[in-house]
Amino acid sequence: MKRIGDGAATRIGLIALAVIMTTLFLVIPLAGIFYQALAEGMAPFWQNLTSTFTREAIGLTLLIALLTVPINLVFGIFLAWLVTRFTFPGRRLLQTLIDIPFAVSPVVAGLLYLLLYGRTGWLGSILSEQDVQLMFAWPGMVLVTVFVTCPFVARELIPLMQAQGSAEEEAGVTLGAGGWTLFRRITLPNIRWALVYGVILTNARAIGEFGAVSVVSGSIRGETINLPLQVELLYQDYNTVGAFTSAALLAALAVVTLMIKAMLEWHTHRREKTA
Amino acid sequence: MSITVSDVSRRFGSTTALHPLSLEIKQGEMVGLLGPSGSGKTTLLRIIAGLEAPDSGSIHFGDRDVTRVHVRKRRVGFVFQHYALFRHMSVFENVAFGLRARPAGERPSNAEIRDRVQHLLERVRLDTLAKRLPAQLSGGQQQRVALARALAVEPEVLLLDEPFGALDAKVRLELRRWLRHLHEEFGFTSVFVTHDQEEALELSDRVVVMSNGRIEQIDTPQALYRAPANRFVFSFLGETNRFGGKHQNGRLQQGEAWIAMERSNIAPEEVLLRPHELMLTTAPDGRAHLPVRVDAVSPVGSDVRVELTADWMDTPWLASITHHDFDRLQPERGSELYVIPSRWHQFAPESP
Numbered sequence: 001m002k003r004i005g006d007g008a009a010t011r012i013g014l015i016a017l018a019v020i021m022t023t024l025f026l027v028i029p030l031a032g033i034f035y036q037a038l039a040e041g042m043a044p045f046w047q048n049l050t051s052t053f054t055r056e057a058i059g060l061t062l063l064i065a066l067l068t069v070p071i072n073l074v075f076g077i078f079l080a081w082l083v084t085r086f087t088f089p090g091r092r093l094l095q096t097l098i099d100i101p102f103a104v105s106p107v108v109a110g111l112l113y114l115l116l117y118g119r120t121g122w123l124g125s126i127l128s129e130q131d132v133q134l135m136f137a138w139p140g141m142v143l144v145t146v147f148v149t150c151p152f153v154a155r156e157l158i159p160l161m162q163a164q165g166s167a168e169e170e171a172g173v174t175l176g177a178g179g180w181t182l183f184r185r186i187t188l189p190n191i192r193w194a195l196v197y198g199v200i201l202t203n204a205r206a207i208g209e210f211g212a213v214s215v216v217s218g219s220i221r222g223e224t225i226n227l228p229l230q231v232e233l234l235y236q237d238y239n240t241v242g243a244f245t246s247a248a249l250l251a252a253l254a255v256v257t258l259m260i261k262a263m264l265e266w267h268t269h270r271r272e273k274t275a
Numbered sequence: 276m277s278i279t280v281s282d283v284s285r286r287f288g289s290t291t292a293l294h295p296l297s298l299e300i301k302q303g304e305m306v307g308l309l310g311p312s313g314s315g316k317t318t319l320l321r322i323i324a325g326l327e328a329p330d331s332g333s334i335h336f337g338d339r340d341v342t343r344v345h346v347r348k349r350r351v352g353f354v355f356q357h358y359a360l361f362r363h364m365s366v367f368e369n370v371a372f373g374l375r376a377r378p379a380g381e382r383p384s385n386a387e388i389r390d391r392v393q394h395l396l397e398r399v400r401l402d403t404l405a406k407r408l409p410a411q412l413s414g415g416q417q418q419r420v421a422l423a424r425a426l427a428v429e430p431e432v433l434l435l436d437e438p439f440g441a442l443d444a445k446v447r448l449e450l451r452r453w454l455r456h457l458h459e460e461f462g463f464t465s466v467f468v469t470h471d472q473e474e475a476l477e478l479s480d481r482v483v484v485m486s487n488g489r490i491e492q493i494d495t496p497q498a499l500y501r502a503p504a505n506r507f508v509f510s511f512l513g514e515t516n517r518f519g520g521k522h523q524n525g526r527l528q529q530g531e532a533w534i535a536m537e538r539s540n541i542a543p544e545e546v547l548l549r550p551h552e553l554m555l556t557t558a559p560d561g562r563a564h565l566p567v568r569v570d571a572v573s574p575v576g577s578d579v580r581v582e583l584t585a586d587w588m589d590t591p592w593l594a595s596i597t598h599h600d601f602d603r604l605q606p607e608r609g610s611e612l613y614v615i616p617s618r619w620h621q622f623a624p625e626s627p
Contacts, residue, residue, distance in 0.1 A: 167359035170326055173346045174353040175373035175428055185372070189363040 033251050036244035048245040056222050057230040057246065060138060061207055064226060068145045068206040069199055076153025076198060081187075083154075084161040085169075095158070098151050106148050110215025113144050136218030141226065144212040149205045153198035160194045193268050197261065204257045208250060276336050276431035276464050277302045278323060283332035285318055292318040293488045295332060300466060305458050307475035308468045310485035311511070316468045317436055319485070323466060324434050325349045336432065352425030352463070354435040358417045360409035366420050367392055367405040373428035395423045398457075415446040422454070426461065433458075435467035439474065451478055472512050476500065484508050506622035509547060516548040516592040518565075518619075532587040534563045539621045546619040553594040554615045555581065555604055565614040567592070569606045574598070581606055583614070 038045050048054060083095055101109065117124040117134045127134060134140040168190065172182045188195075210228040217224040225233060227250050235243035278300040285293040293315045300306050308316040321327040323334060325346035333342040341349055361369050370392045374383055383391070396402040399419040409417055418438065425433060438454070439447040455478060458465055469475050475482045476496040484491045484499070484507075492504040503509040520529030522538045527546065534546065559565070570591060571582040579601040583592040594614065596604075606612060 167355050167357065168361055170346075171353065171355060171359040171361070171424075172372070172376070174324060174326070174349075174351060175376055175424070176347050176350070177372070177376040178347065181376050185376075186361055 030251060033244055033247050036240060037248040039244075040241050044241050045245055048239075048242040049249070051242075053222060053225070054230065054242075054246060057225050057227050058249070060141075060224070061226040061228075063138065064142050064145050064209075064213075065203055065206040067142050068149055069203050071146050072150050072153050072202050073195070073199060075150060076157060077191075077195070079154040080157035080161055080191075083158055085166055098154050098158075101148050101151050106144075106209065106211030107215060109147055110144050110212035113140065113147070113212070114216055117143070135216050136220065136224065138224055140216040141213045141224060144216050145206050145209050148209055148212050149202045152201040152205065153195065156194045156198035156201070157191055160191060164190055193264065196264060200257055200261050200264075204254060207253055278432060278464060278466070279335040280319070280323065281333050281335070283319070283322055283329040283334065285315075285322060285327065285330050291488050293322075293329075296488075296490050297332075298483060298490065298493070300464060303462050303464055304480045305455075305465045305467075305478060307479035307482045308466065308485060309470070309472060309475040309482050309511070311470060313487075314485040315488040316470075316483075316485050318488075320434055320436055320466060320468050323432075324351050324353050326353070350428065350430050350432075352428065352430035352433040354418075354421050354425050354433070354438050356437040356440055358409070358421040360417055360420055360424070362409055365406050365408060366396070366401060366412070369409065369420055370395055370423045370427050372424065392427065395427055399423045413446075414442050415450060418442065418450060422457070426457075431463055433463045433465040435465065437468055437470070440469070440471075447474075454478065476512075484511060486511070503620075503622075506547070506625050509620060509622060514550045514593050516550065516553065516594075517545065517589065518548065519545045519589065530587040532565050532585065534565070534616060534619070535561065536619075541623050542621040545624075546616075546621055548592075548616050548619050550580070550593045550595040551578070552616055552618040553592070553596075554617055555594060555596055555600065555606065555612045556615055557604070557612060559613045560615065563613075563615050565616075567612055567614055569608055569610040569612065571608065572606060574601065583612075 079094075079098065083091060083098075114135055115121050117127065117140065119125065119128050119133075119135070121135075124135065134143060168186050169182055172186045177185070208228060210232075213226060214229055214232070217226075217229055219225065219229065219233065221233070227246050231243050231246045231250070234246065278298075280296070280298040280300075282295045282297055283293060284291075284295040296319075298319075308319060310316045318327060322329050325334075325341070325344065329342070333340060335341065336349070361372065364372070371388050374388045374391065377383075393402065393405075396405055399422060401416060401419055401423070404412065404416065409420065412420065422438075435454075439450055442450065451474065467478070476499070479496060481493060481495055482499050483493050486507050492499060492508045494502075494504075499508065500512055503512060509515065518527065518529065518532075518534060520527045520533070522528075522543050525537070526533040526535050527544075536546070565585070567583040567585045569581055570584045573580045578595045578597055581594045581596060583594060592614070604610075604612070
């Protein structure tokens with residue numbers, strides 16, 4: 001018997017469409033980045049890659065990711081735990097609020113932080129009296145990146161923890177386990193793959209974030225320029241090769257991240273099959 | 276360890292899960308909490324365990340007031356409805372969990388843990404499956420792991436929430452018998468929740484029948500079945516046929532149907548009958564005139580179950596007759612027969 005929609009013409013048509021779209025919108029642009037970066041040969045590419053500014057941009061990008069990921073890892077676990085293990089008034093509201101960073105444009109998020117923490121801002125004026133400057137400095141960039149990426153871990157964990165329920169944890173408590181033992185031996189092993197997945201997404205976004213950081217960075221070369229900002233800056237300086245070198249670096253990081261993600265998915269899939 | 280529940284109540288938002296109720300469970304006793312879903316039986320069990328806090332009242336284990344004692348410190352064994360095995364741990368590690376979770380000072384050595392877990396697994400006949408993950412076991416095996424895990428910490432109180440609810444009939448019967456033996460051997464006090472009256476009556480020393488957050492009756496299975504305290508207990512404990520009508524001239528009458536009886540002051544307009552209290556005949560006599568039509572016949576088990584309908588009934592009746600009677604009457608679908616009740620029961624109407 002033939003299944004609905006399973007005709008040779010439909011099949012070939014859909015496959016062709018998918019291939020064309022993927023080539024046009026994904027493969028060619030990605031290849032273009034590397035082509036442009038290497039357009040004038042290896043030497044300029046290497047020179048741009050190892051220049052002081054690029055190295056500093058890489059350093060800042062990694063610093064932001066290195067701070068953002070652990071902060072949101074802990075925050076995400078707490079939030080998911082709170083939302084899935086306790087009932088309290090406003091729980092649903094909180095679950096909706098988690099998504100705000102996804103719903104709000106990053107540029108708007110950056111502007112809000114600028115208004116709030118800027119020198120004349122509500123909190124910023126208090127901080128500047130203490131000689132603390134967050135905006136137009138790297139701490140501000142970390143702050144907005146944390147904001148933009150904070151839903152990733154929680155969003156991965158909440159559906160899973162909801163589906164798993166708290167029965168295993170209750171069983172653990174009746175057997176005499178304390179809170180830390182419970183978390184380490186029962187909760188964490190059950191959510192570890194979702195957690196890793198959430199971290200990968202957080203990391204990818206923290207490295208690639210442009211909109212929010214561009215508002216609060218102030219573009220101080222060698223100080224508040226990360227890789228995405230570096231791409232824009234060099235491009236506007238008519239340094240095409242430089243811009244595309246940094247872009248290629250970012251693209252390479254993205255590809256590596258996706259490969260790790262695919263490997264994990266393959267791994268969990270296999271685990272589920274054997275279990 | 277005896278358990279004393281005094282005036283415990285619990286509300287969830289605007290619904291009352293438990294009205295203030297009290298219950299005494301003796302050392303070494305096995306008590307079944309029986310009731311339909313939403314009767315508060317699981318809530319009561321979870322309050323005894325400490326997984327839920329009562330709004331009022333107190334719980335004592337022996338002389339010790341445990342009302343404010345955390346679950347972790349109550350030392351109860353709890354078996355969950357869906358087993359709640361640790362899915363990423365082997366059977367062995369599941370059972371060992373309670374021993375490993377003890378504070379460093381009280382924790383047995385690794386060799387001791389191995390011996391005790393091994394012994395328990397032999398006891399539940401799972402020693403050959405020690406390395407498996409829970410997902411690789413059948414439902415009955417998982418339930419046995421859950422029991423072994425709860426028993427590993429040597430609790431004085433074992434609490435079971437619908438322990439056999441998710442298993443098929445044959446496995447359930449086997450596990451019931453096995454739990455009974457285990458209970459006798461270890462001598463712990465156990466309380467279990469069930470909605471299956473057969474299970475409650477077979478396993479328990481005493482049964483607590485609950486409905487709508489109240490205790491309806493506490494009694495031994497025999498007393499409960501023979502002398503139900505009220506209409507709810509009677510109808511919950513087994514199949515029930517109802518005959519409703521008006522009393523006149525020494526008969527309870529409903530249309531053309533009647534049963535001869537004295538007028539009862541408790542329930543003048545209703546009698547309840549068990550399926551085995553109905554006799555089927557080909558002609559009415561002076562005791563009753565109850566014409567019925569056979570709707571279905573199922574000759575399974577020690578007697579034959581016959582489903583009966585008639586215009587004067589509000590819901591179909593069920594009669595269980597002996598194979599001997601069945602062979603004599605040869606009822607089949609559509610046969611017209613008469614019912615003569617040998618016994619009936621009358622209860623005050625249930626307050627809504």
